[in-house]
Each structure stands twice: as structure tokens, then as C-alpha cells.
Amino acid sequence: MKDTLIGGSGRAARDTEDTLAAGRTAPANPGPGTDTDATALRRRRRVELTRPWLLLAPALIVLAGLLLWPLVQVGKLSLQDYEVKFGGGVGTFTGFDHYADLLTSGLLWKTVLPNTVFFAVACVGLTIALGTLVALLLNRLGTTWRLICSVAILAAWAMPAVTGTYVWIWLFQPQDGLFSQLAGAAGLIDPETTNWFTERLPFYAIATVNVVHHGFPFVAITVLAGLLTIPKELYEAGMIDGANAWQRFWKITVPTIKPVFLVVTILSTIWDFKVFTQIFVMPGGNGSNPDVYNLGVFSYIEAFAKNDYGAGSAAAVLLTLLLLAITVVYIRTLFRQGEEEL
């Protein structure tokens, strides 16, 4: 629906007859013409100012209710000692005590943070690399095979995290799992004395395989969508100039669909930093093996096992800040690079 003001002037500009008609009726209007113009201008300005906010309001209210409010609550909780009571708990303000405890804890620096960060870096790197390779493959396939392969990888994506994790646990099950038996048969391990879930490195290696398997389809499909927009002429020109496949990828593909890589990297980083289910469901991942804590599990154990909601919230806030910092730095570097190239 168009605003009457804009609609009126547009019509007047198009149609002289209308303008004349308007001119004829104008003197009949009460009050001097200049005054009407000023009011109209003010109204117009007011509408220009308020309309975007009015239109945005429903979305903003929903976002604030669903995202901002819980975030504020978590922030508030992290400054309190909270005790559950029937019909509503009681919080005692403790200032930054929980943060002080958290940041001076050896567990955080020696176990929790390294686990979280190295795991996320490995997962993001491998997810992007594998996803891109699969996208390049899909791009070269004919319609039928592309469809078959897409459906196959989408199945991996559609699998719920818990189900997927159980499949991987099952495959790596000590002694009885497929991989354990293969490794045992190859003489790499003694299946009776090897339990991959109790040590940090194999535990996270399995978790990485799981997360990458679950995450690469999204990257593949998104990058494929990007690849399809690159004009063929660019590659033809590259080939005429004698660029090989490697050079064409790095000099044509990557720069052209850089924004796509930007988006998938940021999203993967956020997802892989806050992985929880896949760790928690694994044997020993639910808290009985502190060596494999990540920030998500650590925060959960503090809040919901020890009923120390304040400490749990502080860990959650730390995770949020960490993600914000990484995302901001990452976006800024990428945009700066983009500007320099332009």
C-alpha cells in the first residue's frame, strides 16, 4: 500500500490534468498554502523516521524476548549465588566472584579452554576443507549423480546429533566396535586393553570426526551454491592464460565467493565452539572424566550438577564473549582484506 502523500505527488507529476484539477481545488482548502507544506514536510519526516522501526518492531520484540532477555538473565545470574526455592529462587549478589574463581582455576586454563579451542579449530578447518572439496566434486558432476550425492550428504546433515554420536560411539566401541576390531586385527592396538574414550586425544579425535561428518554437508551445499554463480568465462580466461586447476581455484574461485566462505566459517566457528551434545553423550563425556571437559560441558556441570548456577552462568558468559571476540576479529580482518583488494 502506498502512502497518500507520495501517491498524490507521483500522480500529479505524471498527469497534468490532475495537477490542474488539484490547482483548481487548492484555493478552496482552509489556511495558507505554505503552512500546509511545512506540516506535510514534518509529517513526512516523522513517517520516514518511525516507519522502519515500526516495521522492524515485531521482529525486534521477538528477538529481544527470545535472545536478549535470556542473555541478560544469564549475565545477571553470573553475578549471583542463586538458590532454587519453591515458587521462585533467591539470588545473592556476589559481584565478580564467580569470574574471579573461574579465571583463576587451573582446570579452565589447562583443560577446558585448550579442549574447546583446539577442538573448534580442528573442526572448523576440517569441516571447511572437506565441505569445499565435496562442493567442487558436486559442481563437476552431472545432474543425476549430483542429486544422488547431495541426498547422501544431506542425510548426514539431517541426522540428529544424538543419533549420529551414538553411531560413532558404536563404531569406536572398545573391543567390539568396527574400528577397534580393524585396528586390533591390524595389530595396531590390543583391543582388550584399549579404551579410546578415556584419553583426551582419541576422545576428541572421535568427537572431531563426528562433528565434521555432521557439519560438512552444510558447507558443501552453501559453497556449491556459490560455485554455481561464478561465470564460466572467468575459468575459460584463466585456462587460456595457462592457469592450472590449483591456480584457478585460488585465484578465481576463492576470491569470487569469498563472502560465502566468510559466512560458513563464522557459522562453523560458532557451532563448533559451543558443541555440547556430541561430547556429553560420549562415554565419560558427561562429567566423570574431567580431562575431556569443554566449556559447554563445564558450564553445564557447574550449573546443573553442582547447582552452582552462578559459576555455570559465568562460564557461559565467557563462552559468549570468546565467540563475540573471535567473530568480530574475523569479520574485520576479512572485510579489511576485501577493501584492500578493491
Next chain:
Amino acid sequence: MKRRVIAAGIALTLGLTATACGEGSGDEGAATDGKGKTLTVWIMEGTNPDARPFFKEAAAAFKKKTGANIKVEYQQWATAQKKFTTAIEGGADQVPDVAEVGTTWVPQFAETGALVDVTGKVEKSGLSGDLVEGLKDAGTLEGKQYGMPWYAGVRSIVYRKDLFEKHKIKPPTNWKELTAAAKTLKEKEPDKVAFPVAGGAEMFATAFIWGAGGELATEKGGKWKSAINSPKSVEGIEYYTGLATEEKVSPAKVNTWTEKEVGDAWNKGQISMAVGGNWTPKAIVEANPDLKGKLGAIPIPGQDGGMSRSFLGGSYLSTFNTENKDLAWEFVKLLTTGEFAAKWAQQTNYFPGQNSELEKVAAKKDPLVEPFAKQMLEAGATVPKTKAYGEIQASQVVTGMVQSILSGKATVQEAADKAAKGMDAIFAKGE
């Protein structure tokens, strides 16, 4: 077209509002009408293989008696504690009227003020003398009883009678014999786990801590202090973990097993002997009919004979502080006494919470029930009765300790010291 969309939107909004109103007035109607009341009941899933027919029958009996309806909502053990906590925070509108509450949760829930103290009601009903002492004690804090003991369970040792006979092994009566039996089983039945030292099964380990004369924690003047690193406790932990690390009767895959995985392995016929609850023999035979008649049970042997104490756990039926609490108590009484209590115990293979009913069970002389009854009556143990211990359990202090020993990351003493420190930190926080 656009107008139609808007109209549809308005209609939809009005419809939703109307529904909301309808629900609201419905609730109010229920509150004022005595006969039309509905009790919400939370019951744990999995204790009774099929609880639905049982509760259909109980609801019908209750309706006949009081005219009120019963709405049963089934909960998962793994997530129920969080769900309860959330509901308690929400207050009277969100908690159930009656709920099955694990005995170790009672201190935590009672402290929030959500549970009804029913001491007076129990006495008035003449039930107080007939309750199984250990179980009654588990839900009584500072003289106040927060619900009725409903059923109880205890862990003893379940073994393959056929394999014992085949290899001429006698049921062990002390720890030395237990080791010997496990070693023979490992040698003769190499494809099976001789005696799982399950790293994720807290109540497997505690039996040996108590068996050596140790304690998890001790109370002095209202303050709890860990005792898990005392010489006696360490001796028990050393024996139990040694079965895996020294005697090798439990392979590495078991290091991360919980009781669920032990149960799965039983069902697949992969276990020769294991610590197991009184509810397990029936469940195993149901899942694996080949094992019918091939299972035996004995109390967990003591270090030098006798019995090791084993965790006596169970469930309470508790009433929450809602406006229906008197009606709710009637339902609790119906379920925890007489016919329905006996039927529940029989269907679930757990023990009833009343002495009179328990004696009836013991009198049947079932070889797969009697050893457990003996263990329960003579060698049951409870974990420290404080909210803090619930938190210690949830943060897996004991299982974490056992796992770090099994994976060789710590010696028994180091791991026990670390667990003691962890426990004391949580005890200290609660004061």
C-alpha cells in the same frame, strides 16, 4: 486477497485467545468443583516394564474412592532431576501433585520447601511402625518425613549358575574367593567379561568401600567431611579397581561402562558375574530367554566373610505443596500400602517399603529374590543424607575417581585424595 489474509490472521488470533480463555476457565472450574479434580502424577519410566495398565487400574480405584481423576506423566530418570528443579522454581502451578522422588533427591527438594511434611499423616494412618527403617530414614530430615517409601532396591551379585557348575566354581563368600572365581571365569570363558569393574557405575564401587569398612563421608556436629581417602576406604577401592588393573578380569572397554552398558552386555550373554540390582535377573531373562534358569544371586561377600554393605536406594511417593495436597496424600496412601504396593513390587521386582509386605516377599524363598532381601535387611547402606551429596553424585566424583584409576591416570591414593577434595569443596559450599 490481502484483505483475506488479514482476516484470516485476525480470525486465527481470536481463535487462539478464545482457546486460551477456554483453558483458563476450565482450570478454575476444576479448582472449585470437588468431584472434578485431577491430580497430576509424575512417575519414573523404566521401573515397571509396562506401568500403563497398573496406573489405569489405580486411577480407576482412586476415582471410585474419591471421584478425582489421575493424570500420570512419565519421566526419564536421566533428566527428571532438572525437570523437578525447574518446576519447583515455577511454584505450585508447575509442580505435580504427587511424584515419585528418588530417595537421594529428597534432601534437595525438601530444602526448597516444595515437599509436604507428612510425618503427622503417616502417624495418624498408623503406618509409621511398618515402614522399612533404612528407607524411612532416607527421606526423613530433622525428624520430618517427606513422603511415603514406595519401593526399594539393593545391589548384590548376579552370576551365571550354569557356568559356575560347569567349571566347578563355588559362589564366593569373601573377597579372596571372589577374585579366584573371577579369574577362573576369565580363563575358562575368555569371550565373556568375568566381573565388570564398570567405571561409570557408582554403586558398584561404593559396595567395596563400605565392604572394607570405609565410608564415603562422615557427619560430625551437623558438618559433613569426606572419608573416601581414609585407609579403609582406599583398601576397598584398591581391591575393586585391582580386579581390573591387577587381576585383569575386566577389560578396558568396561572402564567407561555405566550400569546400563552392564545390563546390555548381560542381555547379549557377555557377562559371567557382576554386581547387579534385585530388578536385574528378571530384566535379563526377559531380554535373553536363553538365560532362564541359568542365573544365580548371592549377597556381595564381605572382605573376610559375611556381607559387604550395599546401597539401599529407592523411591518415595511425595506430595508437593499444591492446593490438592490432602487429596494427593490419599493417592499416595493408596499406592504405597496394601494391594497396590504389593502388585507394584511384584510387577517391578523391587521390594515394597513396608515391613509386612517385605516379609511376604522374603517368605516366598525365591532363590533370585532371597539373597537380595537378605542384603537389603542386613547389609543395606545409605549415602550421606544431605543436599550436597546429591550434587557430589551429579558431578560424578566417585565414578570420576574410579575411571581415573582404571585408565592409569592416577594411583588409588591420588585419585581418592582428589575425590575427597572434590567432596569437601561441595560440602563446604553448602554451609
